[in-house]
Amino acid sequence: MSTTTQETHNGVNVTQLVETVGAIQNDPELATFRFRATNTWLGGGHSRTSIDGFWGAGQEDASRQEPFTLDGDEPPVLLGSNHAPNAVEAVLHALASCLSVGFVYNAAAKGIEVRSLDFELEGELDLHGFLGLSEDTRAGYQNITVTYRVDADASPEQIDELCGYVQRTSPVLDIIRNPVQVTVARA
Amino acid sequence: MSTTTQETHNGVNVTQLVETVGAIQNDPELATFRFRATNTWLGGGHSRTSIDGFWGAGQEDASRQEPFTLDGDEPPVLLGSNHAPNAVEAVLHALASCLSVGFVYNAAAKGIEVRSLDFELEGELDLHGFLGLSEDTRAGYQNITVTYRVDADASPEQIDELCGYVQRTSPVLDIIRNPVQVTVARA
Numbered sequence: 001m002s003t004t005t006q007e008t009h010n011g012v013n014v015t016q017l018v019e020t021v022g023a024i025q026n027d028p029e030l031a032t033f034r035f036r037a038t039n040t041w042l043g044g045g046h047s048r049t050s051i052d053g054f055w056g057a058g059q060e061d062a063s064r065q066e067p068f069t070l071d072g073d074e075p076p077v078l079l080g081s082n083h084a085p086n087a088v089e090a091v092l093h094a095l096a097s098c099l100s101v102g103f104v105y106n107a108a109a110k111g112i113e114v115r116s117l118d119f120e121l122e123g124e125l126d127l128h129g130f131l132g133l134s135e136d137t138r139a140g141y142q143n144i145t146v147t148y149r150v151d152a153d154a155s156p157e158q159i160d161e162l163c164g165y166v167q168r169t170s171p172v173l174d175i176i177r178n179p180v181q182v183t184v185a186r187a
Numbered sequence: 188m189s190t191t192t193q194e195t196h197n198g199v200n201v202t203q204l205v206e207t208v209g210a211i212q213n214d215p216e217l218a219t220f221r222f223r224a225t226n227t228w229l230g231g232g233h234s235r236t237s238i239d240g241f242w243g244a245g246q247e248d249a250s251r252q253e254p255f256t257l258d259g260d261e262p263p264v265l266l267g268s269n270h271a272p273n274a275v276e277a278v279l280h281a282l283a284s285c286l287s288v289g290f291v292y293n294a295a296a297k298g299i300e301v302r303s304l305d306f307e308l309e310g311e312l313d314l315h316g317f318l319g320l321s322e323d324t325r326a327g328y329q330n331i332t333v334t335y336r337v338d339a340d341a342s343p344e345q346i347d348e349l350c351g352y353v354q355r356t357s358p359v360l361d362i363i364r365n366p367v368q369v370t371v372a373r374a
Contacts, residue, residue: 118225142368171275174325
């Protein structure tokens with residue numbers, strides 16, 4: 001594949017994708033990424049997260065002109081003011097966004113044209129955990145269901161195979177399905 | 188505590204908090220919540236999540252005037268267009284937002300005044316997993332570190348005890364630290 005012709009599928013630059021894979025195979029250290037966020041409490045259940053630079057591909061990324069901000073809050077029934085989605089709803093967003101990227105990038109790599117892709121997610125949670133009313137009830141989601149609809153230039157079997165691959169390689173799905181070590185410390 | 192006098196700490200209605208706990212103790216079914224999100228792919232790494240109603244406290248919640256939208260995208264180094272934070276950055280937001288709510292609500296319940304609360308988060312990820320270049324490398328975060336600064340009307344020992352309780356009851360921390368069953372199916 002020539003580096004002067006940029007092959008694009010689904011809005012994804014497949015030439016750059018192939019070059020990225022090659023670069024990491026030559027220098028595995030390029031695969032190390034460190035993402036960051038800061039968060040400031042604003043009052044009640046309302047807080048604001050700021051996301052900007054990160055380390056990746058061997059350098060500090062400076063591509064963002066200004067920080068992204070994401071607010072979090074609770075609905076009134078959970079004692080908040082509905083300024084923003086709550087934290088567990090944000091988890092569903094993170095999962096959907098990750099599956100979308102995985103689906104579209106891997107379809108592009110296989111030359112599958114995707115015309116539309118939509119997800120519906122639902123997570124069930126028992127408030128006994130968060131409220132400390134039961135030590136037997138986990139605080140987080142009991143389970144999450146994801147349903148997707150895709151219109152793509154591929155057979156149902158190819159879609160299912162692609163979806164299986166996406167599930168095996170999705171960062172957020174891995175974070176949710178499998179344990180991640182989290183250290184929390186006072187500064 | 189009278190229900191006609193609303194006791195508030197840190198912007199949290201502690202009277203309502205106590206009433207919520209009491210209501211759930213009387214009727215455990217009220218603790219069942221089902222949160223939802225839908226997501227539509229917009230092109231390349233860019234997608235948009237919409238979050239609106241949910242089931243909770245025994246009924247469908249209708250408190251939100253219009254849906255919240257959250258975009259996801261990748262930076263150019265990950266073949267995106269920087270329209271929004273990426274999915275694993277959204278996970279850091281979800282975690283920070285959850286810890287903030289947990290900290291402030293539980294401080295309020297204990298009568299601890301919080302003047303300021305800030306979090307810094309970092310997650311390390313090895314792209315070999317997402318790119319399918321290594322079956323030994325997980326796709327998600329290898330680890331996440333959270334550092335917080337709090338100015339509150341409490342001793343360091345009380346803060347540490349509060350933080351321990353928050354960690355045991357945080358929904359998003361539980362989702363990240365422990366396995367959650369996720370079902371993905373084509374519609």
